[in-house]
Amino acid sequence: MRAGLSGDATGSLVVERYDELECTLRPQRSTGTRSARYAVIVRNRANVPVTISLSATDPDEFLRFSFAPAQLQFAAGAEATADLQVDTQAPAADRERELRFTVAATSDAMSAATGGVFVQSRASSSRHSNRAGTIAAGCYGCGWRSRCSRPRC
Numbered sequence: 001m002r003a004g005l006s007g008d009a010t011g012s013l014v015v016e017r018y019d020e021l022e023c024t025l026r027p028q029r030s031t032g033t034r035s036a037r038y039a040v041i042v043r044n045r046a047n048v049p050v051t052i053s054l055s056a057t058d059p060d061e062f063l064r065f066s067f068a069p070a071q072l073q074f075a076a077g078a079e080a081t082a083d084l085q086v087d088t089q090a091p092a093a094d095r096e097r098e099l100r101f102t103v104a105a106t107s108d109a110m111s112a113a114t115g116g117v118f119v120q121s122r123a124s125s126s127r128h129s130n131r132a133g134t135i136a137a138g139c140y141g142c143g144w145r146s147r148c149s150r151p152r153c
Contacts, residue, residue: 020045021052021112023105025084031096031119038084038116040067042105047076050107054082058101062088063118065101072105086118096121 022043030036044050051073056065064087072080084103097120104113 018047019110021105021110023112023114025114025116029117031121033121035087036118040082040084040103043079044074049075052105052107054105056101056103062099063101088120
């Protein structure tokens with residue numbers, strides 16, 4: 001370029017719409033007898049504001065889901081969080097079980113999903129038994145001695 005030369009130019013730049021959502025769950029795995037709480041984090045990586053709705057499903061239909069809030073609004077490049085409560089009807093009777101589920105964040109133009117696991121633990125009873133099924137004096141048979149509030153179960 002030569003010294004002393006200058007110029008002007010005009011033009012236009014068209015920025016196309018870019019849509020991308022990212023959805024994560026914290027923690028991805030949680031344990032409880034009947035319920036667990038999670039945080040659903042949604043990132044709007046798009047270059048436009050977005051309103052999304054949250055939903056969840058489990059293939060076995062053992063779980064109920066409730067979101068607070070169930071709908072999120074945020075600007076381009078922003079992040080929003082909702083609370084998720086996962087409930088099941090009855091505790092596992094004899095062993096732990098893993099219940100897998102999927103959380104989806106959906107808008108008119110885009111969607112994202114992530115998976116989670118609720119590990120349903122066995123229900124503990126107010127009367128503790130040893131392996132033979134008899135009532136354990138002082139809970140010695142089941143190991144609950146230090147946590148049991150009853151003098152004899």
